[in-house]
Amino acid sequence: MVFKRLLGSLGVGGPTVDTVLDPGPVLPGGALNGQVHLRGGDADFTIEHITLELVARVEAEHDGGESEGAIVFDRFTVGGSFRLAAGEAHSVPFSVMLPWETPITELYGQPLGIVLGVRTELAVAGAKDKGDLDQLAVRPLPAQEAILEALGQLGFGFKSADLELGRIGGTGQQLPFYQEIELAPAPQYAHQVNEIEVTFLAGPAGMEVVLEADKRGGLFSAGHDAVSRFTVSHHGVEQINWHAEVDGWIRQMIEHRASHGSLGSYGHGEPHHGGHYGHGDPYATHAYKDEHGHGGHHHGDGHGHRSGPGMGTAIAAGAAGLAVGVVGGMVAAEVVDEVGDFFEGDDEEEGGED
Structure with a gap:
């Protein structure tokens, strides 16, 4: 497993985190299961909390036209208050319940173009940093x-x-x-x-x-x-x-x-x-x-x-x-590209302070 390095407020040499969701789509109102894998940095750190955010790409209409952006629609604290030694590997399993109104992203295994993600926030020594987004797949009830x-x-x-x-x-x-x-x-x-x-x-x-x-x-x-x-x-x-x-x-x-x-x-x-x-x-x-x-x-x-x-x-x-x-290979590629661009763009934005 390649750990995703947290930069920004935690700095190089701080803990790294990788959130792995259980395979397969989940149901609205159902359980989202997975594990948060941590790797200690160059020194001992106290992990104050590990929080998962559910993120969606939404559209808004207003007098000036239409705009797009990301919105956090739920948060879950899944761990924290423990010491992570330098270089130590530590995993935190989680099971959280999705909101019943969580949008569906696929039907019969085919994507609908809806983009949802799970983002991990790590709080260490009074500083907070957000890891990469993991794509969330939701099938219909x-x-x-x-x-x-x-x-x-x-x-x-x-x-x-x-x-x-x-x-x-x-x-x-x-x-x-x-x-x-x-x-x-x-x-x-x-x-x-x-x-x-x-x-x-x-x-x-x-x-x-x-x-x-x-x-x-x-x-x-x-x-x-x-x-x-x-x-x-x-x-x-x-x-x-x-x-x-x-x-x-x-x-x-x-x-x-x-x-x-x-x-x-x-x-x-x-x-x-x-x-x-x-x-x-x-x-x-x-x-x-x-x-x-x-x-x-x-x-x-x-x-x-x-x-x-x-x-x-x-x-x-x-x-x-x-x-x-x-509808055709081109459109399929564009769906994948659009989803990828959303996650990559968010990562770049999060890392903009480096």
């Missing part, structure tokens, strides 16, 4: 996968996925951002809508599903957005005919001319009554490029989302349900 598969079976196609800074009014959202999965309309709806956006807001008891349709205008009417919210339970997922259920959601949303930003509660499961879905830690921003856009941004403001290279995977209906494929 059974209900999320069933809904996306049903959309694929209905003929909807994947366009892009991103994380938007802001909150969706009328929901139990806990994180300071939400995930939007943008879908091209199925042929039977193409004359009515330009695209569909899906947002999952999961919690311990169930999940809110927020659907937004960009409805086409008619000969004598302008286009507008229709927004609806449905609730589902984590239990009995396999007993539901999701093809019929989701088709009913889409029809209800399109046919019911919901007002801009108006959310109704329909569907299965217990409605959310304002319980706390996430963790109690305060959410701190980090390395954000623009301070605008922290207000009450919500679905349905008519803006266009970036769906260009780097976000490109495709969801198509197949005999086995929803199949995810990368």
Whole structure:
């Protein structure tokens, strides 16, 4: 194992750290397991604390346009208060629970273009330094996968996925951002809508599903957005005919001319009554490029989302349900490059004080 050297405030010759996550994707609300490997430096040090930060790349919209940056959406202290001798190897195992609203980054093993990372902060002798980001892979919960598969079976196609800074009014959202999965309309709806956006807001008891349709205008009417919210339970997922259920959601949303930003509660499961879905830690921003856009941004403001290279995977209906494929080798490479650039850029920023 090659240890990643911590420079900056700790200086050359200080302890080094390497965080290794258990292989495979994790679930929202599930356990993230791994080990923090430490190597002592040129002298003895007291490790005051080892903290893991969950970091996401998010987009923010504001009067000046759109900006991107990294946001820390949870923190966990996993160790500390021990002496690390010079040259000593020491490992700290950890198991922490991810927030239920943690975005999904892949579907059937294919990346969606969402970038999440785990960053390790080491506090030694009153100084703090952050190690490299380790990429975090998150797969969908059974209900999320069933809904996306049903959309694929209905003929909807994947366009892009991103994380938007802001909150969706009328929901139990806990994180300071939400995930939007943008879908091209199925042929039977193409004359009515330009695209569909899906947002999952999961919690311990169930999940809110927020659907937004960009409805086409008619000969004598302008286009507008229709927004609806449905609730589902984590239990009995396999007993539901999701093809019929989701088709009913889409029809209800399109046919019911919901007002801009108006959310109704329909569907299965217990409605959310304002319980706390996430963790109690305060959410701190980090390395954000623009301070605008922290207000009450919500679905349905008519803006266009970036769906260009780097976000490109495709969801198509197949005999086995929803199949995810990368649109050509070039786009696949761009997805990898974009993810890599995010982590490398963050490392450079962290090391800028050297």
